[in-house]
Structure formats: C-alpha cells, structure tokens
Amino acid sequence: MKTALAIYKRELSAYFTRPTAYAIIIIFLILVMALTFTFGRFFRIGDANLEYSFFFWHPWLFMLLAPAVGMGLWSDEQRTGTIELLGTLPTTIWSAIVGKYLAAATVCLAAVALTFPIWITVNRLGEPDNLTIFSGYLGSFLVCCTFLALTMLVSAFTRDQVVCLIVSVAICVLMVLCSYGDFVIEASKNAPRWLVEAMLSFGVWDHFRSLMRGAFRLQDFVWFTTLIMASLIGTSAILSARRS
Amino acid sequence: MIEVKNLTKRFGPKVAVDNLSFTVTKGEVLGFLGPNGAGKSTTMRMVTGFFPATSGDIQICGISMRDQAEEAKTKIGYLPESAPLYNDMTVSSFLGWVAEMRGIKGKAKKEAVSRVIDTCFLQSVAKQAIDTLSKGYRHRTCLAQSLIHDPEVLILDEPTDGLDPNQKHEVRRLIKELGKEKAVLFSTHILEEVEAACSRAVIVDRGRIVADGTPAELKEKGDGSLHELFRKVTTRDTAKVA
Structure with missing residues (x-):
C-alpha cells in the first residue's frame, strides 16, 4: 500500500501541474453558483436550505465534469505506454487503481469543498440545519465518486481519451436522466412497470435525493459503494485481461 | 540470475x-x-x-x-522499448518517484537520483519537464529509472x-x-x-x-x-x- 500512496501523490500533482484540475474546479464553481442564483432562485425561495437551490444542480454538472477528471486515468497510461512502466514496478494493480482513483476523487472533493461560501452565506442569512447540509455535501460527493469510478472503468477499455469522455458522459447522463421526475412520469405512461422500476434504481436521483434532504439510508450507501466497488473491480479485470 | x-x-x-x-x-x-x-x-x-x-x-x-x-x-531494472515516461514531471521528480515506488526514501533517495543522473549524463536536463526533452534524453531518463535501485x-x-x-x-x-x-x-x-x-x-x-x-x-x-x-x-x- 506504500506504493499506492506514491501513485496517489504523483497523480494528484499531475492534476495540478497541468491545467486540468484548475479548469474543472473553476468551471464547476462558476456554473454551480450561476445556477443556484438564477434557476435555483436562491434568494426568492427565502429559505435557509440548500436542497433545491444548490444541491439539485450537482448531478447535472458532475455528469459532464467527473468524466473530464477521470478520462485520462488509464487511457493515457495505455496511449503513452507508461502502463508498462507501472506494470513492471514492484506494485500491484490494486495499488495503482486505488492510488489513481483517490487522486481523482481528491480533485472532486476540492471542487465540492470550495463551494463553502454558500454554506457560510446561508448561516449568516438564517438558521439552516447544518447536518442536512453536510448530508447534501456527502451525497453530492458520492454521486461524483460514482461517476468517476464508472469513467475509470471506461478508461481501462480504450487508449483514446476522447472516446472515454464521450462514452462516460453518455453513461452518466443516462443515470441522471432516467430517474429524473419529468422523465419518469413520461416513461410511466407508456413503458412497462418493471422498466420504470429498473430506471429508477439505476438512476442517481432516488439515492441522492434522500441524502440531499438529510436522510441517511443504508440502501443508498450500499448502492453507491456497490457501484464504485464494481467499477474498480471491473477496471482491474479489464486491465489484467488486456495484458494476456 | x-x-x-x-x-x-x-x-x-x-x-x-x-x-x-x-x-x-x-x-x-x-x-x-x-x-x-x-x-x-x-x-x-x-x-x-x-x-x-x-x-x-x-x-x-x-x-x-x-x-x-x-x-x-x-x-529487475527494465527499460521498455518505447522509453515511456510521465510527461508532466521533471526528470529529477520522475526519478525520485520511481525511487519511492521501489521503496527508497529520504537521503538514500536523493543519493540514488543524483547517482543515476551522473551515470546517464542527465545533469543539464535534471530540472527540465520531460515533455520538452529530445529523444536521446528521454531514452536516457528511462534508462536512469531502470538503474535507480541498483538492480x-x-x-x-x-x-x-x-x-x-x-x-x-x-x-x-x-x-x-x-x-x-x-x-x-x-x-x-x-x-x-x-x-x-x-x-x-x-x-x-x-x-x-x-x-x-x-x-x-x-x-x-x-x-x-x-x-x-x-x-x-x-x-x-x-x-x-x-
């Protein structure tokens, strides 16, 4: 696991020596604030709560930005051949996966954490339930980590970052849309019941919404961790299979 | 062997x-x-x-x-065919990272890096970013990483x-x-x-x-x-x- 730490540090510094992390964090901050104060009607709602004005926008932004953070994780290693270097150093494939994944997750954590001025603002303006806000942040980070893990899985398949970006964005968009209220209402008019149920459980909203409202439900944590772990195990399987 | x-x-x-x-x-x-x-x-x-x-x-x-x-x-020390390197790092930080991956730390790491920089004649580019190096230097940097732990x-x-x-x-x-x-x-x-x-x-x-x-x-x-x-x-x- 010592090598996982060395890989983590290298990946993280790579994010910040290139403009990637800065660009993604800044774009996220600008967009999330713009959406909160315009369509989110932060002031007009007049409630010291961040559920619909702020957290609601996170999955919509992460479905585009998390793949941008994770698209190079393995595709770049495969394109430049550094995977051969990594594969012949005395480390395991799991250390590399964990190190890389945590570095990307740290970039996302930085993006989420840097929205703290809005938390200070609601605390100045009113008396919000800070535990609910924390739960919203946790949910938001988990959604981002899930998208990131799926992107990592896709990046193990291809050496082309653009292909990885397009495919992962498509998967994430599908996960956001298929359980979104209006979409589900439309679908339930025509589609069979089992399909609607399947869409609801595949999508992020059911699991994110409860956390956004401050409800810690075991099934949501199981859902997030299952998807993340399955993606990481899948990544390891794909990388091993590509070598033999 | x-x-x-x-x-x-x-x-x-x-x-x-x-x-x-x-x-x-x-x-x-x-x-x-x-x-x-x-x-x-x-x-x-x-x-x-x-x-x-x-x-x-x-x-x-x-x-x-x-x-x-x-x-x-x-x-084993290994130099792959295409001499792959992490382009976003400098020569010395890359060599330091490989040393760390091989369990070499602190003073020993510094010594190992400067030893291979000398062996492979990389003094003039040690602080340079890898993506700005010519092919010869890239190759030698990769050779240097294979020697870092004196295999x-x-x-x-x-x-x-x-x-x-x-x-x-x-x-x-x-x-x-x-x-x-x-x-x-x-x-x-x-x-x-x-x-x-x-x-x-x-x-x-x-x-x-x-x-x-x-x-x-x-x-x-x-x-x-x-x-x-x-x-x-x-x-x-x-x-x-x-």
Whole structure:
C-alpha cells in the first residue's frame, strides 16, 4: 500500500501541474453558483436550505465534469505506454487503481469543498440545519465518486481519451436522466412497470435525493459503494485481461 | 540470475513465443537478436512480469515471477522499448518517484537520483519537464529509472534505438560496464552492437531460438559474418509463407 500512496501523490500533482484540475474546479464553481442564483432562485425561495437551490444542480454538472477528471486515468497510461512502466514496478494493480482513483476523487472533493461560501452565506442569512447540509455535501460527493469510478472503468477499455469522455458522459447522463421526475412520469405512461422500476434504481436521483434532504439510508450507501466497488473491480479485470 | 524455461506466449491462435529457454548469469551480457516481430519484446515483457506467460517458468535470482511477482520485480531494472515516461514531471521528480515506488526514501533517495543522473549524463536536463526533452534524453531518463535501485538484473529493450552515434557508443559502454556486476539481457537488431557489448548472444526467429553462442562463435557459424548468419537463420518479411 506504500506504493499506492506514491501513485496517489504523483497523480494528484499531475492534476495540478497541468491545467486540468484548475479548469474543472473553476468551471464547476462558476456554473454551480450561476445556477443556484438564477434557476435555483436562491434568494426568492427565502429559505435557509440548500436542497433545491444548490444541491439539485450537482448531478447535472458532475455528469459532464467527473468524466473530464477521470478520462485520462488509464487511457493515457495505455496511449503513452507508461502502463508498462507501472506494470513492471514492484506494485500491484490494486495499488495503482486505488492510488489513481483517490487522486481523482481528491480533485472532486476540492471542487465540492470550495463551494463553502454558500454554506457560510446561508448561516449568516438564517438558521439552516447544518447536518442536512453536510448530508447534501456527502451525497453530492458520492454521486461524483460514482461517476468517476464508472469513467475509470471506461478508461481501462480504450487508449483514446476522447472516446472515454464521450462514452462516460453518455453513461452518466443516462443515470441522471432516467430517474429524473419529468422523465419518469413520461416513461410511466407508456413503458412497462418493471422498466420504470429498473430506471429508477439505476438512476442517481432516488439515492441522492434522500441524502440531499438529510436522510441517511443504508440502501443508498450500499448502492453507491456497490457501484464504485464494481467499477474498480471491473477496471482491474479489464486491465489484467488486456495484458494476456 | 535470469532463468527462463519452456516459455510460451499465445495471443489467441498466434504463437508469439514458442517454448523458449535460456539463462543469464551474473557478469554476463546476453544480446537478444532477431527480426522485427520475432518475439523479443514479448519475451522481455514476460520476464519483467508485465505479461503473464501462457506456460513455462521464469526465475529471477531464484524467485518465481509467476508466484512472487512483486518480490521478483524488485530485482529487475527494465527499460521498455518505447522509453515511456510521465510527461508532466521533471526528470529529477520522475526519478525520485520511481525511487519511492521501489521503496527508497529520504537521503538514500536523493543519493540514488543524483547517482543515476551522473551515470546517464542527465545533469543539464535534471530540472527540465520531460515533455520538452529530445529523444536521446528521454531514452536516457528511462534508462536512469531502470538503474535507480541498483538492480541485480537489467533488462533493456532496444536501449540504443533512436540515439545518435555518440550516445549509442556511450550506452554500449555503459551496458558493458554494468554487465560486469549484473545479469544483463538486452535486445537489438543492430548486429554491431553484439560484438561491442555482449558476452553471449541468441538469435530469435518466430518465437524460437535459432542460434546461441559467443559473438565469436556466431561469427564462425556465419562464415566470418554475423550478418550472413542472421540472414541464414531468420525468416525474412518478404519470404513466402511455406
């Protein structure tokens, strides 16, 4: 696991020596604030709560930005051949996966954490339930980590970052849309019941919404961790299979 | 030091390496010759633990690559064919990272980095970003990372490829020097290199060893010319498939 730490540090510094992390964090901050104060009607709602004005926008932004953070994780290693270097150093494939994944997750954590001025603002303006806000942040980070893990899985398949970006964005968009209220209402008019149920459980909203409202439900944590772990195990399987 | 027994690698129906066996002992530099696509790189990738072998056994200093890969890898320094590097790092930070991955820390890490920078003549580019380096420097940086832990076994895949004549001369001299203390396996398709640096050479064709001996012995088999022997024992791209 010592090598996982060395890989983590290298990946993280790579994010910040290139403009990637800065660009993604800044774009996220600008967009999330713009959406909160315009369509989110932060002031007009007049409630010291961040559920619909702020957290609601996170999955919509992460479905585009998390793949941008994770698209190079393995595709770049495969394109430049550094995977051969990594594969012949005395480390395991799991250390590399964990190190890389945590570095990307740290970039996302930085993006989420840097929205703290809005938390200070609601605390100045009113008396919000800070535990609910924390739960919203946790949910938001988990959604981002899930998208990131799926992107990592896709990046193990291809050496082309653009292909990885397009495919992962498509998967994430599908996960956001298929359980979104209006979409589900439309679908339930025509589609069979089992399909609607399947869409609801595949999508992020059911699991994110409860956390956004401050409800810690075991099934949501199981859902997030299952998807993340399955993606990481899948990544390891794909990388091993590509070598033999 | 390196013991390879009945090594085979199949990619689907294609046999890339066919029942290959050889050993390299301490103080020996084994040249691995062969035409393009003969299975040299595939063999090296298996010996270094990057590819799993379809069948056969690889022992590095008595440690099995199949059963104790992580430990076996600590004994090897490896220069891959394309000299891959992380372009976003500087030469010294990259070498420092490889040292850390190999468990070298603190003062020892600093010493190891400055030692390989000296050995591979990288002083002038040590603080430079890797993506600004010329091909020769990239190659030498990758060679430097393979030496950082002073390994007992050195595996170099076409170490002189893309270097200018001066650099080629330096690298050959370095290989010869390192070969006194270590077991070195290096691949090339430049036949002059064999005489310049190797104590023994094997010629591989279609995944099999077709000639084995000291450079002088091989020359004798080829009626005084390595080129002649090479042409005689290997299959040409232009040859009709029998």
